[in-house]
Amino acid sequence: MAGSAGRPAVGIVSDDVLQRHRLQEAVSRFGLNASFSGDPERLEGYPQVPEAEIWLVTLEDEADHPDLFEFLLEHTNVPVLFGVAPAPKPGTTDYFRWERRLQDKLEQNLGTLEQLDSADSLEQLAATEASEAPELPRWVSPAAADQPAQDIWILGASLGGPAAVKAFLDHLPAGLPVGFIYAQHIDGNFTDVLTRVLGRHAHYQLKHASEGITVNNGDVVLLPVEHEWYIASDGRLARKDTPWPGLYGPSIDQVLLNVGDHYGARCNAILFSGMGSDGAIAAPLLKAHGSRIWVQDSASCANSSMPDSIAATGCTSFIGTPEQLARELVKTIEESCLLKRKQQRDSA
Structure with a gap:
């Protein structure tokens, strides 16, 4: 039955x-x-x-x-x-x-339980129109796109994730001083389609991970599903010859640990729609080291099991729709820039 x-x-x-x-x-x-x-x-x-x-x-x-x-x-x-x-x-x-x-x-x-987005659903997503992105706040200076990002946000998702992440990126202004690492449970055959779909409208276009690159301002680096990746001591992406641990790749738990190990409190995470509970083990560990952990709200998810599981740990500091998560990120960056200006003025 x-x-x-x-x-x-x-x-x-x-x-x-x-x-x-x-x-x-x-x-x-x-x-x-x-x-x-x-x-x-x-x-x-x-x-x-x-x-x-x-x-x-x-x-x-x-x-x-x-x-x-x-x-x-x-x-x-x-x-x-x-x-x-x-x-x-x-x-x-x-x-x-x-x-x-x-x-x-x-x-x-x-057999396999986790449902993943299909090629057809990704193509349908490509047909959706993006809303006009907001302007960069006046207190945030446009970041140089060829410079390594000081702050990294991991975007973790599974079923329904591509639509949520696209909505999030579409609502970000260009020039933010931040880089993204994107861990999406997906059929490995569909990564090229995903890259094309999410890069159609956004200022922040996906790029495939490759060994030796740094995550620069404005980058959204998509991690492959086949092998485990980490950040080397020099800040560059590196690949292991072993597969991701766990049931599905990329393992969001392992991504959080590997990226957080290098960036510390400058590594933050947003967990979007998805089945299962990937990320729920590592997210509290990042939170304990000062990282921000945000999740998509249940009502806007195609499947809310993943963000709900992470919220149940008590480690999340913000919950919202993809659009609200984007606005909160811009607000957080603006407040950080204002604080730095104040500190510079006080020390002058």
Whole structure:
């Protein structure tokens, strides 16, 4: 049986109400529906076992339900995952690690779960008109485009991310003293289309990452999905020969760690629309070192699981639509420029 939009349905069995609730919330973030969620007695009382493509079973004491294992094996031919670890408190690092392990187990049995933007959706995005970008604030001097950016903002996204990031970039004035590193879960075959689509109207056009380049003012550097990238000690982009860790590339968690390791508090992040919880482990670590962590608001997301997960950690300092995020960035840069002018005047 499939859930909505042809997605697999999951059966959940637990003798703990809280664990059933947390499992149901987790599978929903993977785009799955629970066809059954209840205790063993309720399941065994069904005249016919509800259809599901996989069963998740977590029990406080398996000895209390000796017949459950045989009951499921007798009444279903789909995979049954017994002994699923109890879910920790949501919003914690342990929870997101538990969620990733659960996702990995599900994908071993069901195949890829995360939905990605298609080539058709990207082409449709290319047809959308951009609104007129605002003027650069008077207190912000136009940044030299050939100079390395002092401040870096990581843009992390998955499903629905290209539309959100395009709206964000379209609402930025030219000349801001900032560079962007863009980590987008996407089919590697579509990166050329993505680069063309997002560069059609914006002042900030995408460029593919290549070894040895620096992230300059106005750059939006798109990280490839195949191999891990980092910032070398000299501030230049470098590639590892190993794939990104985790289920999908680029790993947004690893991007946050790799870029933050070089830039420190000058590395900030905005997490846009997407499934799953990529970024939720590393974002609080950046926040602890003084970085700003912003997320797209749920209502404007194609899928809000990713930004919602990061917001649940308590590390976010601003939540808004792509347009509001753009305005907040301009405001933040303007306030920083004003502060520098004041400090220079006071020290003169």
